[in-house]
Amino acid sequence: MNIKQTNLRHLQVAHSIKYILQLGDNSVSRLDRELLLATAIKRDITWLHTWPEYTLSKEENIKFNSLIKLRADGKPVAYIVGVQEFWSLELKVTPATLIPRPESELLVEQALTMIPLDEKWRVADLGTGSGALAIAIATERPNSKISATDISTEALSTAQDNAQSHHLKNIKFYAGSWFEPLQHREDNFNLIISNPPYIELDDPHLNRGDLRYEPITALTSGIDGLNDIKLIVKQAVEYLDINGVLMIEHGYNQGERVRDIFKDNGFLDIKTLDDLAGHERVSYGRR
Numbered sequence: 420m421n422i423k424q425t426n427l428r429h430l431q432v433a434h435s436i437k438y439i440l441q442l443g444d445n446s447v448s449r450l451d452r453e454l455l456l457a458t459a460i461k462r463d464i465t466w467l468h469t470w471p472e473y474t475l476s477k478e479e480n481i482k483f484n485s486l487i488k489l490r491a492d493g494k495p496v497a498y499i500v501g502v503q504e505f506w507s508l509e510l511k512v513t514p515a516t517l518i519p520r521p522e523s524e525l526l527v528e529q530a531l532t533m534i535p536l537d538e539k540w541r542v543a544d545l546g547t548g549s550g551a552l553a554i555a556i557a558t559e560r561p562n563s564k565i566s567a568t569d570i571s572t573e574a575l576s577t578a579q580d581n582a583q584s585h586h587l588k589n590i591k592f593y594a595g596s597w598f599e600p601l602q603h604r605e606d607n608f609n610l611i612i613s614n615p616p617y618i619e620l621d622d623p624h625l626n627r628g629d630l631r632y633e634p635i636t637a638l639t640s641g642i643d644g645l646n647d648i649k650l651i652v653k654q655a656v657e658y659l660d661i662n663g664v665l666m667i668e669h670g671y672n673q674g675e676r677v678r679d680i681f682k683d684n685g686f687l688d689i690k691t692l693d694d695l696a697g698h699e700r701v702s703y704g705r706r
């Protein structure tokens with residue numbers, strides 16, 4: 420039997436977990452297959468490996484094959500299964516939220532080196548999406564008080580669900596554009612973080628991979644991708660304490676221009692950090 424015939428049979432007949440995972444499929448990676456299989460049978464991946472002889476029911480097999488088809492058609496696995504791991508936390512994601520990226524953990528790492536464990540730092544996360552950055556920081560620094568904003572009320576509602584499912588009480592969510600919902604704050608912030616949209620309008624990557632499925636308002640920011648960063652850096656000055664820090668994630672080729680934007684707005688001690696791929700990814704400066 421050739422591979423094509425095997426796959427056809429596989430679509431129709433329910434098999435064991437072991438058999439399904441052994442079956443090669445060029446269009447869907449092994450890891451994605453495991454995630455989709457676990458979702459189809461409502462178990463986790465550890466269960467799959469513990470019970471490899473388990474044979475799927477007819478309904479589970481139909482469900483699994485429908486999920487595989489969505490993935491083979493290009494839909495991001497995080498949107499199919501509805502969750503994505505970030506900072507070892509399981510987060511709900513929907514097509515209204517960006518899928519949190521591993522490179523954004525760099526921003527969390529750096530923020531944590533600055534926020535003292537036992538102090539009540541006031542932190543703002545602008546454009547919180549699924550709440551990934553705010554939730555990671557709130558978990559690691561329970562004394563901090565975090566204000567998270569997003570222009571998308573749908574994204575914000577997902578972020579709120581995520582904060583609730585991780586039992587976090589130290590994040591407040593606000594709908595509105597960048598600083599606008601924070602105008603009536605009690606105090607200025609010790610730290611402002613943001614992973615804003617920063618992709619250039621005509622970047623060809625927008626037509627490839629997961630980006631095709633993510634909300635365009637979470638991705639692009641004008642011709643050079645810097646519209647929102649310019650706005651955030653300019654306004655941050657008014658919202659930061661003296662010595663407060665602004666930290667921004669940006670495109671791999673935007674480091675120099677972002678440092679200039681910080682400089683033009685009077686920030687001090689401006690630095691940029693590289694991500695694991697060696698690309699300039701996060702810049703920060705002190706007011």
Ligand SMILES: C[S@@+](CC[C@H](N)C(=O)[O-])C[C@H]1O[C@@H](n2cnc3c(N)ncnc32)[C@H](O)[C@@H]1O
Nearest residue numbers: 517519546547548569570571596597614615637
């Ligand atoms: C690149 S995503 C980052 C999401 C999340 N912080 C993360 O790192 O996974 C940018 C987010 O900014 C939000 N956004 C876009 N324009 C905005 C605006 N004018 N004011 C507030 N949030 C905005 C989008 O809805 C989106 O959730």
